[in-house]
Amino acid sequence: MSNTPALILDFSRIKAITLDLDDTLWPVWPVIERAEKVLKNWLDQRAPKTAALFSNAETRQEIREHVVRLRPDLTHNLSAIRREAIRVALLRSDEDPLLADEGYSVFFEERNRVVLFEDALSTLEFLSKRYPLVALSNGNADIGRIGIKAYFQAGINAQEFGIGKPDRRIFHAAAGAVDTSPRNVLHIGDDPVLDVLGALNANMQTVWLNRAANPWKHEQTPHATVSDLNQLCVAIAAFETA
Secondary structure, rough: OEOOOOOOOOOHHOOEEEEOOOOOEEEEHHHHHHHHHHHHHHHHHHHHHHHHHHHHHHHHHHHHHHHHHOHHOOOHHHHHHHHHHHHHHHHHHOOHOOOOOHHHHHHHHHHOOOOOOOOOOHHHHHHHHOOEEEEEOOOOOOOHHOHHHOOOOOEEEEHHHOOOOOOOOEEEEEEEEOOOOOEEEEEEOOHHHHHHHHHHHHOOEHHHHHOOOOOOOOOOOOEEEOOHHHHHHHHHHHHHOO
């Protein structure tokens, strides 16, 4: 584990850990792409004109932007945005808009068939034996469907909370979910702005998971940077035996 120059991770302060999900515990875009293909195949059978409409990536994006523009109240509700986009596509194709719910269910089922990073499961097992864990995500992954809910004492996402990262309020809510002060929480995530800067602004310690060896581009820095989650577990184990 390599520490950034400005700050050093204080293991003695850690009473709880919050964890990002997408691109921290699994790569998300292969999952989304596969779920969109499954939805497309389903639409081919149930609503072929809508399937043809959705086959154009620019059209899918335009419909999504249309939904977000008309329904700003859904900004953080990715499930509702996706469902409404399917409904709009069905209407534009003169097909049954009532198929939107079933179509979304097909998409969402596949969206939760994730492939964990090799270090994810062992890290969850290691950390959950030592700290209360809280899943903290702007996405709509279902840790119950994925099969990792047992490792977490709580889960908070922007869809249910109504506010997303990097807003400090969602970080504070995550700390409150396990009755811990934010200063005693360590947040782990891959996104420099949403995860690291957001958690720093909430007075948490942060670990930046930088699997791709990207450069750090911000004035504020994480307390530590790791290229995989195993490095964090090794550092915690070393602290425990020091």
